[in-house]
Amino acid sequence: MTERKPRKDAARNRAAVLAAADALFTDCESPEDVTMADVAAAAGVGKGTLFRAFGDRVGLVKALYEARLEPIERAVETGPPPLGPGAEPQRRVSALLDALLCFKLDNRGLALALEATGQDSPYGARHYEHWHALLRTVLEEVPGLGDEEFAAHALLAAVRADLVEHLAGRSGVPRERMRAQLADYTARVLGTAPART
Amino acid sequence: MTERKPRKDAARNRAAVLAAADALFTDCESPEDVTMADVAAAAGVGKGTLFRAFGDRVGLVKALYEARLEPIERAVETGPPPLGPGAEPQRRVSALLDALLCFKLDNRGLALALEATGQDSPYGARHYEHWHALLRTVLEEVPGLGDEEFAAHALLAAVRADLVEHLAGRSGVPRERMRAQLADYTARVLGTAPART
């Protein structure tokens, strides 16, 4: 047992910080201008507390991100098809990417903050490996594909937070149109030809 | 004529900075740890000079990046097919992406620095629009594709600097293998089916 239950005030403050940070990242122009001091102040907490609870900026963002992503990961692992297991692989790939796109659309500030987290983001993050491995596995079940490894990376790159932000934010591409575009593109990669004239 | 030819010392210093920065970005672990002060020192120049010549960090990186990219853009615009105009669109798309991939492979530090340039990079950079427009145009000539707009974005995302760095650097994927993977993927998007068993 390396687990030690946290003290009551610690838990309370952690929750306060999480909530405050979430709010700040949600309605900010750019994640860059949410400072750690801002978060601490908004949570009514000292900076020391903030850093002790999350280590550093990256830790905070990751904690937030993972908390938000968790429902989706549950749906992916144990939910009903096509997102959950059991669907035809083509449909599932499509569903996975669509879910990811929607997530980034709904959590723009947060996703941007995570991917803007210096270093070689987002490829250093734990959850990237996770999604990549999953997508790769599902792709392997699609007949007639080689190099699922790279294809998985490339498909994930198509829903990267800053691209999504660029399209949805700067250009004003509406949500449903983006989803349709992504679905179309995915189908092309999968060889599910859209059969155009 | 708003052009005023620069003084001799100004030109010399500008060149010195460019060279020094190029060297520093080329052999650094991460672009983050090349500071402006480092560049100035390496160029044997004061920080004031550095900032006057390039405005800010982004300006410097862009100047470097564009200088390096220029030969490729010339080859694309006026060179021989398949990179230059005239080739069958499928082959040209493939050649364009391959050229971009090789460029990022050869200029990892620089490309990383540019894309790590805060804000909504790389989508704010002039040259991104340029490449996107070009790719889009060529894609339009490929029969049976819808949404060239999005497809162009998605294909460009597959050669983003940090993905390339992740694959070539962290994982040790060799250059030729990456090129093959990209070519394969591109072919799939274009509907040039590789016809596997």
Add this chain to the structure above:
DNA sequence: TTGCAAAGCGGACCGTCGGTCCGTATTGTT
């Protein structure tokens, strides 16, 4: 050649930000 204004130089300086430190306050256990 000399004079002189415009252009350029460079490093001390500034504001901000992520992150640390440590004296003080809170918890919960005996």
Add this chain to the structure above:
DNA sequence: AACAATACGGACCGACGGTCCGCTTTGCAA
């Protein structure tokens, strides 16, 4: 009630991007 153990929070630090301004260089023109 007493006392560890744990957590608090804001003063503090080092680094970095960027600015400022007194001094030097340049090059034109007399």
